[in-house]
Amino acid sequence: MKKNTLEYEQALDTVVEILQNRARGGAAPLSYGELSTELAGRGHQVPSYEGPMPYLLEDASVRESPDGSLPLLSALVVLRETGRPSGGFFKLARRAPYKRPGDDMELWVEEIKQLAKHYADR
Template identity: 80%
Template sequence: MQKGTLEYEQALDAVIEILRSRARQGAAPLSYGDLSRELARVGHHVPAYEGPMPYLLEDASVRESPDGSLPLLSALVVLQDSGRPSGGFFKLARRAPYKRSGDDTLLWVREIEKLAEHYGGR
């Protein structure tokens, strides 16, 4: 699956819908493996830890909040072992236009809270 192809764009749409739905239901995080299985259920075979997954997560956040005003959807996807997002999430959150601050834990907790608030009741 190559970025910019129809297959990638369709998988990206599916990632966004899965993460929006998760945010609407209280913003409980899910593992990379869980997201991979959810994507497979809707016809997109994306391995949990390789290939396009990191790009799909970054692009989901960027598409949903291109100007940095909305919470980052990728905050919902965590590593199975640690229960926290990967380093890629924190790099994205700290770069322009997002420029989130605080230590990793505080930044992530705030983002989850903002997701639940923004998507709750939608």
């Protein structure tokens, strides 16, 4: 699956939908493997740790918050081993226009809170 193809865009739409639904349900994180399994169940073969997954997660966040004003959906996807997002999430959260403050844990906890709040009534 390559970026800027119909297949990628359809998978991206599905990632956004899955993560928005998760945020609406209280913003409980899910692992990369769980997301990969959900995607496969919807017809998108996206390995959990390679290929397009990191790009899909970044693009899901950017699509939903291009100006940095909304919480980042990719905060919901965590490493099974640590229960926290990968380094890619923190790099995205700290670059412009997002520039989220705090150490990694503070930043992530706040993002999860904001996701739950933002999507509670949607």
